Amino acid sequence: MWLPDRLLAVRNRVLSSPGFQRWAAAFPFTRWLARRRSRELFDIVAGFVYSQVLFACVQLKLFEILAEGVQSSGHLADRLGLPPDEARRLLRAAASLRLAEARGRDRFALGELGAAMLGNPGIAAMVEHHAMAYADLQDPVALLRGEAERRELLKYWAYVGSERPASAAEHAVGGYTELMADSQRLIASDVLDAYSLEEHHCLLDVAGGDGTFLVTAAKRWPHLRVILFDLPAVAERARARFEREGLADRAIAVGGDVLRDPLPQGADVVSLVRVLHDHDDGMAQSFLEATCHALPEGGRLLVAEPMSGTPGAEPIGDAYFGFYLLAMGSGRPRPPVEVEQMLRDTCFDQVRQLPTRRPILTQVMVARRAG
Numbered sequence: 001m002w003l004p005d006r007l008l009a010v011r012n013r014v015l016s017s018p019g020f021q022r023w024a025a026a027f028p029f030t031r032w033l034a035r036r037r038s039r040e041l042f043d044i045v046a047g048f049v050y051s052q053v054l055f056a057c058v059q060l061k062l063f064e065i066l067a068e069g070v071q072s073s074g075h076l077a078d079r080l081g082l083p084p085d086e087a088r089r090l091l092r093a094a095a096s097l098r099l100a101e102a103r104g105r106d107r108f109a110l111g112e113l114g115a116a117m118l119g120n121p122g123i124a125a126m127v128e129h130h131a132m133a134y135a136d137l138q139d140p141v142a143l144l145r146g147e148a149e150r151r152e153l154l155k156y157w158a159y160v161g162s163e164r165p166a167s168a169a170e171h172a173v174g175g176y177t178e179l180m181a182d183s184q185r186l187i188a189s190d191v192l193d194a195y196s197l198e199e200h201h202c203l204l205d206v207a208g209g210d211g212t213f214l215v216t217a218a219k220r221w222p223h224l225r226v227i228l229f230d231l232p233a234v235a236e237r238a239r240a241r242f243e244r245e246g247l248a249d250r251a252i253a254v255g256g257d258v259l260r261d262p263l264p265q266g267a268d269v270v271s272l273v274r275v276l277h278d279h280d281d282g283m284a285q286s287f288l289e290a291t292c293h294a295l296p297e298g299g300r301l302l303v304a305e306p307m308s309g310t311p312g313a314e315p316i317g318d319a320y321f322g323f324y325l326l327a328m329g330s331g332r333p334r335p336p337v338e339v340e341q342m343l344r345d346t347c348f349d350q351v352r353q354l355p356t357r358r359p360i361l362t363q364v365m366v367a368r369r370a371g
């Protein structure tokens with residue numbers, strides 16, 4: 001065995017020995033580390049229960065109620081429609097997770113994380129739709145083996161596994177399009193802070209959802225024309241959005257299927273935001289090839305999505321998106337080096353990864369359309 005592997009095996013043998021664990025928990029210099037390790041492990045063990053506490057808070061609109069001010073648990077029980085003891089149980093659980101905050105013996109206020117939830121309504125929408133993801137993830141081994149029976153997310157994401165996604169009706173795309181729009185608000189500004197469109201004249205957002213990303217870009221750069229391409233029922237929503245935002249003179253929405261229809265011409269920069277990781281390798285490559293045909297030589301491609309192995313956000317890319325996309329039935333988070341290779345294998349060069357404010361939300365890569 002290679003020396004580092006042998007050392008790793010020794011470390012793991014020591015860490016898993018009950019005698020060592022007892023000693024480390026008692027010894028003053030290792031006690032803090034032992035406590036941190038056991039807390040980290042317990043957080044993983046209990047993660048589902050923590051999520052369900054949050055789910056209950058969101059469903060009962062606890063954060064909105066607490067935002068009105070400090071209240072007694074009895075008063076909160078009435079407002080939440082819960083028996084007093086169970087309201088207290090929920091409030092204490094929420095306080096332990098910093099979603100709420102205990103004030104005195106029996107009064108509660110909004111906690112730090114509850115306040116952050118209120119500021120980002122997209123997170124609450126995500127929490128509510130997780131009911132489907134968790135139903136699908138009930139038997140992860142069956143999912144990994146391709147033997148799972150329940151597939152709620154597959155129905156929710158109407159385009160996944162569909163032969164003719166372009167024929168998806170409005171009611172089939174409405175749910176996921178709204179969910180994406182809610183979370184896109186957080187992402188768009190980080191992406192556009194990482195890459196300025198000042199020097200570009202026309203941005204084509206492929207699979208751009210309801211246009212939230214393009215609206216943010218168009219408002220930031222008043223000279224910029226923007227084109228959205230998505231499935232017809234989704235593009236229709238974007239068209240209405242552009243009109244509502246007063247952008248109809250420089251924003252258009254085109255409906256179609258990236259894999260069958262030509263993309264609109266005329267853009268000098270194309271974006272794929274949270275698109276590649278949604279698709280298995282062959283399909284993701286086809287999306288990239290379509291963008292090659294839409295861009296002139298020297299045009300730029302922006303790829304923005306959470307990626308595998310992001311320092312400080314490893315569990316988001318690899319555990320959360322890895323298993324979410326498994327349950328959805330398509331795609332996988334890729335490390336930047338793989339995304340770069342896919343870009344080079346199509347028509348792109350000068351691939352660069354750009355730093356983003358919150359890599360936990362998205363990574364950004366920019367590449368040049370080669371000749």
Ligand SMILES: C[S@@+](CC[C@H](N)C(=O)[O-])C[C@H]1O[C@@H](n2cnc3c(N)ncnc32)[C@H](O)[C@@H]1O
Nearest residue numbers: 159180184207208209230231257258259273274
């Ligand atoms: C995960 S969402 C991302 C939406 C948006 N870019 C964002 O980040 O909010 C993926 C988008 O791809 C679109 N899409 C999926 N397959 C497509 C296809 N074959 N042609 C065109 N759009 C497609 C979906 O309708 C959806 O809007």
